[in-house]
Amino acid sequence: MDTQARLDQLTTTLKARGYRLTPQRVAVLRVLAESQEHLCVEQIYDQVKAAFPMTSLATIYKTVTLLKEMGEVLELDFGGDSHRYDSRRPRPHPHLICTECKRLVDLDIPSFDRLVQEVLTATGYQVEGYRLDVFGVCLQCRSKS
Ligand SMILES: [Zn+2]
Secondary structure, three states, rough: HHHHOOOOOOOHHHHHHOOOOOHHHHHHHHHHHHOOOEHHHHHHHHHHHOOOOOOOHHHHHHHHHHHHHOOOOOOEEEOOOOOEEOOOOOOOOOOOOOOOOOOEEEEHHHHHHHHHHHHHHHHOOOOOOOOOOOOOHHHHHHHHO
């Protein structure tokens, strides 16, 4: 989905639930809709602050938490204090994490969709979520060493 379409979805969802769309809040939504990077709250804050210097970190936290509760962002917790967020694809999906440069990208392998279907078939569980993180060294980091 392109950035504008995702941004429209996010603003429509917030409006429908009666939330006010302040310029700062729209800026947070825009950063989330644009980013392919799985940003943490601090990184979202840095980008929003560039356009709205008066924005507080609390505003970013509140907006991200709200979107998480509404199922519009996927939170990825790695045990540290900075969770990473994916708003382009809020449904669970596998990720690849480079242990050298810490880059976090989506892992698109069709067999994982089949796996979820197989879980249902084998166990009767309607899968609501799962977590799969593959850790390794990315191609760029491997070529450096
Ligand atoms: Zn992702």
